[in-house]
Amino acid sequence: MAPLLEDPTGKRNRARRARAVPSWARRLAGPALLLLGWFAVTGFDLVSDRAFASPGAVLDAARELWGSGELADNLGVSLYRVGWGCALGVAIGLALAVIAGFFRFGEDVVDSAMNFLRTIPVIALLPLIIVWIGIGEEAKIFLITAGVVFPIYMNTFAGIRSVDIKLVEAGRAFGLGRAGLVRRVIIPGALPGFLVGLRWSLGVAWLLLVFAEQVNTDSGIGYLLNSAQAWNRTDIMVLCLVIYGLLGLLCDGFVRLLERSLLSWRRGFSGT
Amino acid sequence: MAPLLEDPTGKRNRARRARAVPSWARRLAGPALLLLGWFAVTGFDLVSDRAFASPGAVLDAARELWGSGELADNLGVSLYRVGWGCALGVAIGLALAVIAGFFRFGEDVVDSAMNFLRTIPVIALLPLIIVWIGIGEEAKIFLITAGVVFPIYMNTFAGIRSVDIKLVEAGRAFGLGRAGLVRRVIIPGALPGFLVGLRWSLGVAWLLLVFAEQVNTDSGIGYLLNSAQAWNRTDIMVLCLVIYGLLGLLCDGFVRLLERSLLSWRRGFSGT
Amino acid sequence: MATRILRDLTGADEAAAAIRVRGLTRVFGDHVVLDGLDLTVAPGEFVALLGRSGSGKSTLLRILGGFDDEVSGEVLAARRRAVVFQEPRLLPWTRALGNVVLGLPGADVDRRGRAALAEVGLAGRERSWPVTLSGGEAQRVALARALVREPDLVMLDEPFGALDALTRIRMHALLQELCRRHRPAVLFVTHDVDEAILLADRVLVLTDGRLSLDVPVGLPTPRPRAHPAFAALRARLLTELGVRDLAEAAT
Amino acid sequence: MATRILRDLTGADEAAAAIRVRGLTRVFGDHVVLDGLDLTVAPGEFVALLGRSGSGKSTLLRILGGFDDEVSGEVLAARRRAVVFQEPRLLPWTRALGNVVLGLPGADVDRRGRAALAEVGLAGRERSWPVTLSGGEAQRVALARALVREPDLVMLDEPFGALDALTRIRMHALLQELCRRHRPAVLFVTHDVDEAILLADRVLVLTDGRLSLDVPVGLPTPRPRAHPAFAALRARLLTELGVRDLAEAAT
């Protein structure tokens, strides 16, 4: 008849204490592991230096390119393109998602068209882009914009569709008009989805540089990667990959910051 | 003192009646509009036939390639690659998302690594892939798998993070163990996110064919697109783009079917 | 109370009303929830709606609120109406004050919202996120959200279910004060028979998709529970609700 | 009831208990919700917990359930425990029956789940999705989910708040039947003072983060509401809850 007792707060208390390391430091574990793998692969000669440069060689390349100022220049140029492309792409994707998500006729027209366009390789449209937009900065920005629109659209649209109908009803019940409903209920409710799209599209934008910077340019991180590949300078190539990875982490950190401030109302499952 | 009366059920009733057209037919509006745009652009000579083929020319090309059986062959070969790539990619992405979403240490290690790897252009790794995996079917499938893992991972992970903590608590309160929690609460709760990832990755898989089918193949829809570009056959190229679009619609339809059966419990906002 | 007169009129011509429902039917699958229901509520009238769990009270309110259109029958409701749902339905991404003033036009919205929050006993909680509110606190925010408006028709779906005795008494007073000030028609769903008798001009019981009972309360205000008419009405309502063993339930 | 004896024992040595809490403190920001609370519940004891809205009842239950660990003080609770939360918290992607048998091991789970649903008056609703349930129906599914188990400790957070009088009486009987069969310790949060007196061996009132009142009920079962001791206890509890105007609230 005497039930077994336990401290219900105990287990997790202990776990929390063990997690005294700050979150950003713990998040270095992943990249650190990758670095280790890289050391191992190149150190134990699992792959020739010709195919994949070792960390040492990449560090040398970084020093060389940094010293000559090339690296900073290329990053700056690419950042400009990515910045514009993302800004435009996010705005357009968001607008389309709201139209498709909020109005039934919008869904009929926009959503199927977007699903049709989404799988079309934008790089196959490069000739068309050149004919219509030319070979200047606009073309590169357009390419990035086109790539960014879709993840933003898809995720935000799905986010809108997942907004609890009960909250929409509540909004209506208290006299919110269409604009008010979008601003106060639909957009905040779709925000988690939008942020996934944002995280994804910030990555895609950098990826698209590899294609965008094939057209009439001699700077940018994508250009650097392309030339390194042509030369088979694996040290520069791997350096570019590392930079890409770090940019990915940076974008992720940025979106995490956004999440922390925009989704502070949320109590989601955060792991055990 | 006499309040203004209205029929609260009226407005929407009327809207519903107007929507007697079945949903799949209404969804053709988008592609139909695109087709119209295409006719206009090529019909009014806004672009030369050499840069972008007209619908008629594309239809001819389709007839030519369909008649010779090439189109069906190429689609079959690509479908095989996409099928395997997606199956593997979805399985891996899902497993990683559950590990990262469910275990704090998993998040520390996996999530940051995935965010690091995500932005790395997988096509830049092609030389490495050839060294390690070769130039056979495996390499093509690997490339697709690598591209599919990330959207699945990202969206499922975000989906897991958005599972209402209250439901997780309820699961725990009624004696669900870790496996039970994953199976009964976490996975179903993350399903909407997963389905967005699935929709996205089905598209990405076809896109990646363009790169995967540059190496050691003489068939596949990506190969056809690449070759058409090399052969200057814009009609075949545009045909490929149209096929891509239709594949996108098909994948979307497939995911919609999944949604209808898997998310039938959901009452989300579905537009006005 | 002018209840009886108004009801007589509505039978004949188009007298003023806040709700007018004729032959309302709502079916889920093969489950007929509302089965040709008729209901007229006069402007300024306070009507309590009782009924077993699952009898269709919320369904009726959803229809009157305009959130369910798969119905047959004739439905009219005041254009300016406010609903307190059975669950609080606060926007989780909006703080308490924001939820109260949701959709309110005008300049001094903030002040009015704060005042409404203070009235429901939540002064100082303006900036709380909904997830941090207790069950009763959330319910009171939802109540404040309805009270801060001045609609012609207020529908409340068990608005005091999660409140303790004292808070409940305060909310009763608040609701009565609102009715005195703006005289909206009120449709009030509750499970507490005493509460229904205490507050309403008229009490309805929903059974099997129709109003099986529709009685005016006709007691003076304030209404002493000890009044024999109070006890008689309580007994009648409880019987209608299926509680036969009065000794157990009705003191 | 052996309540008094057990409580005497617990003061001295390590007697059997289902809950043992010493100096429990929980702070949200600068709001001290639980302030050095002590509580012991003996195995098989039925304890009702009253308290103003926002007084910390749900917080206490969350801590005992193991869902809140940012506490100080000593907390022990039976390892095998079940909780009915203040909201039903049904998994929306699982049908009613699936929700009831959630996490249950064993072969005849299905049969037991069906039986539990029938007991709460929801036979035939096994395959309903949670979104299609009415407020009271969802609450009853949540109740069935707790009753189908055989834990050492059941904690219920206002489990009957959305039920009508008749359904409520049936659920009381159901709960009492369960207690007779398995003799779990029960911690029962309610706002209905009568309900607390009717069901519990002991009634607690939570005020300002501590138990301001802890009285054994000590009435024979069944407990007639008309019994003078019943009325006296009710008056005492209502006073403790701040309802001074007894005439208004306590018949």
Added chain:
Amino acid sequence: ACGGGDSDPAAPASGGKAGTLRIGDQSKFLELPIALSGAGRDTPYKLNWNNFADGPHMNAAFSAGRLDVGFMGDTPVLFANAADAGVVAVAVAENRVNSQTIFASAGSGIHSLADLKGKRVAFTRGTSLHGYLLNQLDSVGLTQDDVTPVNVPAASLPATFSSGAVDAVVYVRQFGAAVTAQSAGSYEVETKPLPQYSVLLAAKDALADPARREAVRDFVLRLSRASAWPKQNPDEWIQKYYVETLKQDPVAARKYFESLPESRYTPVTAAFVDSQRTQAKLLADVGELPPSLNVDDEVDKAFTTELTAAFTTASLPT
């Protein structure tokens, strides 16, 4: 007959199987004549064809030891060498008519190569188009710095030209119609014929293995015989290669094919090495290739001698 390169489970990770020759091809340019002419019959080893979209992708496969022999244009060969892909040129086929050319737009005022000075010229960096342009400029004493280079992916060159962003474009002669049709009044600039080669590469480790060395030698002989076949059977070749494989219009294809002189594979010649040296220097000057690149590393002298002897014995032209 092809595809599925390494799907043979017995094949080791690198080095290949003695009984199989792994061949890198582009658009069946090797496979078709060998199959059609019958030169591929009764080989003592299996032929394993692997099709690649372009030279750089084949380079990657060579680097990874996934190929024994492969064919590409002379410019990618330089890049393969610079990338240390582990290959040597074993046979070349000289093309006396260049496969690239230069187009100028209507109002550009370009009448000769020298007029390119100061003009905007579109081409694709690091491809044969680039090598060709540098050679042409060099022939009139110009360098890349004398023009405004506009780098664009090959598939976008016609579009770039027609968009009016450039004055001239370097493009594949065979597909020149795509350029002129899109831009009214555009015309082909008169260019100098240059020595140009199709090159058969062999992996160094294939030559190091006696069995595969023998197979490579045998294969080159067969290829040389087969390379004469198209000119002898123009109708069948045009149909099989231009129409069925490259999906070209038969009339235009015939006109193009007839403009081409015969081109046969021979062992590596001194003239080839010279032209590579010239081109390597031009590309190195504009930073496309490392200056340290030694073109002589491209050739395995011993094998060339061996092969020349075999050609003589088989009474094939060298």
